Amino acid sequence: MQIHDDEQLEVYLKRFHPIAPEPVLRIGHSSRRSLPLLSSLAAVAAVLVAGAAILHVHSRVVVPNTARNVASAERHAPSEPLTMRSANAWLATAPSFKSAVDGLAFRPQSSPLPQGKQSAVAVLSKEKIRL
């Protein structure tokens, strides 16, 4: 029985011919073709992200153009802690005492820190005490 199997295997091996491999997929050529497509998709995505960001900012700060123009024409209140000198200078150059006082309270954030910078006071005020 064992001999019969060996013969069959021998016959099979004699008939065996390796099959020629199919041509290898040329990846380089394909990626070159898809590059413009990917670039287009990236550009569309960038436009969408920028649009969303603009819409987000607009929805948070809705200021009518007239109000914005008026506001930009106004003086910005001193942001540093006031002393008698700076307070008197602020009062003396204001059109009226009332406008000077109004300009000091409820100030919108006019001078955010530059990109890449953070508040030294905020950093120093972070306590590191562990109990």
Added chain:
Amino acid sequence: MKIFNLIPSMILIALLSAGPALAQQHESLKENAALRYWSAFSQVQDSGITDQQAKELNAILDGTAPYDDSKYKDLIEKNILAFEIMARATALPACDWGLDYGLGHDVPVDYARKGLVLGRLNVLYAFHLLKTGNKDGAVRALAAGLRFSHDVGNGGSLFATLIAKDLLTSHLRAVADALRLEQLSAAQRSQLQTAVARVAEGLDWPAAAKRDLETFRGDYAGNPQASAALTRIVLSYTAALNDGSKLHALNQAVQGAPQELANVIPNAERVLEQKQDLNNTLLQTRALLQ
């Protein structure tokens, strides 16, 4: 030998006599409302607002725009602890901001700006309480706010006094609104009457002006002519703020001073206008409360 025996007794007497003085000083520090007000300032919570909202808030406080609770409720509720600390501090008998006028022009006055913010928020808080039907709370907030406003000007310069005046008029206007729009009980009206009466003497404008003008003294220490002119201006200025008819004499004193000094003298007419405006508002509110 007898002298040596007396020394411990003398030390004991000295300690016993110094004790009450130290205790009194300690008590006066504990009774100083300004320290509590600083504590309230530290609890003020900020909120980002646009230029337009800043204008609207100023209009509400001027009485030219209605208060919309839906817009400012969150801002108010974030600051309730600050209002409570401030209100409790107004029960203290004294308010000393500890200003060191020896620093001349560099005396810090930022406490007044912080006071302006807290005081204006307190007016909005009173409106918020009225809107939510808490009349007792609103009356208490207004009464405390009036006292706080007056305290902001205590011992201060013209700047602090102007801010105190702004806060007082805002609170008085809010009192008038509460009287017009709400049906207040006799007890609530009486509480407001007492609070208004406590600030009825107004603010010490001449003393504030004198403090401001005296800061120029150091600038002209080596200039006898300017120094003498400054002395004349200080006297005329305080007299004019007590009696508006003396404004002409003040103008003459300013015109006769060296130009560099004349240029830095605060406009007395504007100061008088503010003083008059506060007096008028006080009179109107008292009349409403009668």
